[in-house]
Amino acid sequence: xxxxxxxxxxxxxxxxxxxxxxxxxxKGGYDVHLVHDGKEVKDFLSRTxxxxxxxxxMMPYFSGIELIDHVRNELGLKIPIxxxxxxGNEENVLSAFELGANDFISKPVSxxxxxxxxxxxxxxx
Amino acid sequence: MLKSENLLKKLSDLERxxxxxxxxxxxxxxxxxxxxxxxxFSSQLEEKISGNENDLSSEDTIPASPEIIYHISxxxxxxxxxxxxxxxxxKESQLSREQHxxxxxxxxxxxxxxxxxxxxxxxxxxQGLKGPGKQAIxxxxxxxxxTTPEKYQTANSTHIFGQQKKLDLNPVLEDxxxxxxxxxxxxxxxxxxxxxxxxxxxxxxxxxxxxxxxFASHKIKNGLKMLNASELFAIAEQMDILSKSDKxxxxxxxxxxxxxxxxxxxxKEIEDAIQKLKTKQG
Numbered sequence: 001x002x003x004x005x006x007x008x009x010x011x012x013x014x015x016x017x018x019x020x021x022x023x024x025x026x027k028g029g030y031d032v033h034l035v036h037d038g039k040e041v042k043d044f045l046s047r048t049x050x051x052x053x054x055x056x057x058m059m060p061y062f063s064g065i066e067l068i069d070h071v072r073n074e075l076g077l078k079i080p081i082x083x084x085x086x087x088g089n090e091e092n093v094l095s096a097f098e099l100g101a102n103d104f105i106s107k108p109v110s111x112x113x114x115x116x117x118x119x120x121x122x123x124x125x
Numbered sequence: 126m127l128k129s130e131n132l133l134k135k136l137s138d139l140e141r142x143x144x145x146x147x148x149x150x151x152x153x154x155x156x157x158x159x160x161x162x163x164x165x166f167s168s169q170l171e172e173k174i175s176g177n178e179n180d181l182s183s184e185d186t187i188p189a190s191p192e193i194i195y196h197i198s199x200x201x202x203x204x205x206x207x208x209x210x211x212x213x214x215x216k217e218s219q220l221s222r223e224q225h226x227x228x229x230x231x232x233x234x235x236x237x238x239x240x241x242x243x244x245x246x247x248x249x250x251x252q253g254l255k256g257p258g259k260q261a262i263x264x265x266x267x268x269x270x271x272t273t274p275e276k277y278q279t280a281n282s283t284h285i286f287g288q289q290k291k292l293d294l295n296p297v298l299e300d301x302x303x304x305x306x307x308x309x310x311x312x313x314x315x316x317x318x319x320x321x322x323x324x325x326x327x328x329x330x331x332x333x334x335x336x337x338x339x340f341a342s343h344k345i346k347n348g349l350k351m352l353n354a355s356e357l358f359a360i361a362e363q364m365d366i367l368s369k370s371d372k373x374x375x376x377x378x379x380x381x382x383x384x385x386x387x388x389x390x391x392x393k394e395i396e397d398a399i400q401k402l403k404t405k406q407g
Contacts, residue, residue: 016311019314020307023304058343110300111300
């Protein structure tokens with residue numbers, strides 16, 4: 001159902017963080033679709049295309065890096081992708097950018113900061 | 126009743142063995158520590174058992190509640206860990222054949238005590254406990270004590286774990302836009318995550334799966350940081366680092382033991398902090 005709101009796909013297996021981010025993103029005026037692993041991400045993308053994707057780098061089945069590769073190279077989509085990364089994961093962040101991620105945010109994630117980054121990426125579209 | 130008698134008998138055997146052992150040439154500090162732990166363990170157990178026997182003899186007796194069993198198990202755990210930890214250390218020091226025999230006897234008796242402790246927990250299952258409470262008890266307490274505190278408590282141990290800062294949930298409440306109900310929901314998820322971490326790491330330690338330990342430690346860190354559980358965060362961080370570098374299983378077990386020991390206090394602090402916030406909001 002198209003609510004007129006921007007569709008946001010949030011891929012995060014940490015339920016604690018996912019609940020908080022979903023709440024804040026909903027309050028921020030987005031329709032949030034939450035998935036918990038790479039398999040669910042692939043399933044979702046085979047049915048619906050969101051306006052923006054926010055994904056953790058480390059997830060079961062299918063990492064954030066593989067997700068970017070899938071979206072950019074296999075699906076050929078230019079949807080903005082923001083990566084959530086833990087400290088000490090600089091190598092993965094660089095790989096993410098090389099594959100076509102638009103931005104990244106470090107854990108612990110500030111929901112306010114994430115909202116600003118999402119707004120900025122969607123504003124470019 | 127039969128179990129209590131068995132337990133006390135095993136305890137008397139253990140005390141006798143330990144008394145004989147400590148008369149040999151043994152570092153005085155370690156000897157005194159083992160005797161003190163055993164005396165504490167023994168008197169607490171006797172208190173609990175005599176308390177439970179009084180309950181049983183009363184006409185209005187009701188079966189020991191899961192909470193009572195849980196508390197008994199909690200109180201037994203620490204002195205038991207001390208006994209096993211110190212005895213493990215003794216085993217690694219220079220001992221005569223006879224001393225080795227005594228140490229083996231102490232460890233064997235301790236194993237039996239652990240089994241009985243676990244049987245106490247097993248009785249909780251038969252009472253059909255459901256929900257997080259059951260998981261908490263099974264996950265946290267049904268573990269063979271693996272701590273070796275003497276070996277790893279160095280001058281730097283405070284540095285390693287740091288001091289637990291006063292727990293402040295206000296920043297998290299801010300992120301929740303002041304919604305205490307959401308904060309409570311997040312705390313509930315946090316508790317589940319911790320229990321899953323404990324269960325996973327216990328298995329990974331048994332299998333010496335360092336990759337598994339690293340992954341679990343890495344994942345739990347974010348939640349610990351979010352809720353400002355700084356001491357637990359420091360422990361998880363150490364476990365993450367060690368399981369990638371040294372891969373010292375004994376040290377990892379010790380850290381895991383520290384995590385389990387510290388968590389109940391942190392959990393209580395979090396609950397108190399939530400209560401304070403709820404009262405404030407009023």
